Amino acid sequence: EIARFFLSFTQSESCGKCAPCRLGTTQLLEILTRITQGKGRIEDLQNIRELGETIITSSLCGLGQTAPKPALSTLKYFLKEYEDHILENRCAGATCDSMVISACQHSCPAGIDVPNYVAAIASGKYEKAVEIIMERNPFPAVCGRICVHPCEFKCRRGELDEPVAIRSLKRFASDWYFDHIGKAKEPFAVTKDQKVAVVGAGPAGLTCAYFLAEMGYAVTVFEGQSVAGGMLGIAIPEFRLPRKVIQAEIEHIERSGVEIRYNSPIDARHTVNDLLEEGYHSVFIGAGAQSSKRIDIPGEEEGLVGIHYGLQFLTDIRTGKEIQLKGKVVVLGGGNVAIDVARTAPRVGARDVQIFYRRTKEEMPAWEKDIDEAIEEGIVINPLWAPKQIMHQGGKVTGIEFMRSMTVFDEEGRSSLSVDENVTQVVEAETIIISIGQAPDISFLSKDSQLERALWGSLVVDENTLSTNIPGVFAGGDFTTGPSIIINAIASGRRAALAIDKYLKGEKGRVEIVDEKTAMKEDIGLALDEETEEERPRIKIQLEKPEERVTDFREVEKGFSKEEAHREAMRCLRCDLEEK
Structure with a gap:
């Protein structure tokens, strides 16, 4: 939209003495306008490149030689946004009025x-x-x-x-x-002969199952835990998300016709291939990102009393394990899990809780609302400190040493993190909880699985259909993207359901998801x-x-x-x- 706006101005200023400028910018503006209206074609991207370069090299004055540059630079650095406009009918900035209902x-x-x-x-x-x-x-x-x-x-x-x-x-x-x-009014009727298996009863998996059931498929969800909900059920603290709230919605999904098999892990003994051989016509993998990352610094040793990992710490408490902290607690990280951990610690006995994060407070990826509530509860946030080593004695944690960290920029303006090893501090602590992120755990896949792995540890999937390299097997949610927000997992689950429906119908092509204007003012009575x-x-x-x-x-x-x-x-x- 910015490129189109700039070009509309420069195009109107063209003197018309040379055709490349006058006619070329007109054609370029027409292409950009079509894209912002949701009518673009993928070949428009190459047309913009070729037309823009032609205008620059053949125009006689500075206007024509510079007018296409905003279009070319935005295409270079924001290619994904152009593709989303054309392929997904999505405008991330919600500024293209023709594409945006609201x-x-x-x-x-x-x-x-x-x-x-x-x-x-x-x-x-x-x-x-x-x-x-x-x-x-x-x-x-x-x-x-x-x-x-x-x-x-x-x-x-x-x-x-x-x-x-x-x-x-x-x-x-x-x-x-x-x-x-x-309660659901009644279960969705099973109207299709094919049945679908879903691996993981998290938000993505249950969403996929729910919408497949709505479409008339028989759906079975295989969940390794004794409770459903994924991270919702075993990690997010009760003070943010009461168990009764999750349970009400899970029961609603079950009453809609989705079967959830608890304590039924898919692993090397019962594989994804086994599900296909058992008669399931398609499989969706929504196993989440439930593997905590290590920080890899001296002192991070197995069996050291006082070291916890954020996700496991929250899971232990949420599932009823007796945990009692005391004294000083240091939390490493700046994401949602780190904030949840820090707020949970005083509720199980800690008297002094501090968060240390390697970047600025403004760069913390946690939700700002939760950061503010943590500060209200007495949690101290220490930005720009990177852990150097964990101190311990007699098999127990005694503290942790930090180095001052800072953001530096290279000649092209790209930022990176650096540390000053000469500026350090040692913080006493009885407990250190490492919460620096999560990753998908694909260890449940058998070693001979033919599913193509991504370099960073998940599965390779088609961005639009979420299909893997094995026909009939799809994957989505945090399992393919890494930790994200719940509404992204839900959107991924519904996209997978639509893709599986197309696959089982023998249809090919992209999954089209569009905003719908379903009611008018008088319909709703407002x-x-x-x-x-x-x-x-x-x-x-x-x-x-x-x-x-x-x-x-x-x-x-x-x-x-x-x-x-x-x-x-x-x-x-x-x-x-x-x-x-």
């Missing part, structure tokens, strides 16, 4: 019809709101708590005052739904008045008091009341109703 819906990886479910909430139609959400996402209550809401970052209301609290509205409607209705566009601040979510909530695992965030939900939903500007 910025919130377009920015949601799952493409949930946000304006209509918000309008349904404003009208008091809570069941209708949840039905709209579940058209794309079978985990509304979970996402109402832990989704990082990319939709809100693009909400046009934010240009007026503050974005609509979309995530909190989702939580309100889904909590009402499970309190008052809860009366828009002039007050909607007046400045009305976002309703703040109430939290439990920090000094009280750190004593147990009660849910920290409180939901909206009916009156608050109505007022917040009425702030929606209904961008989807604009004439495009």
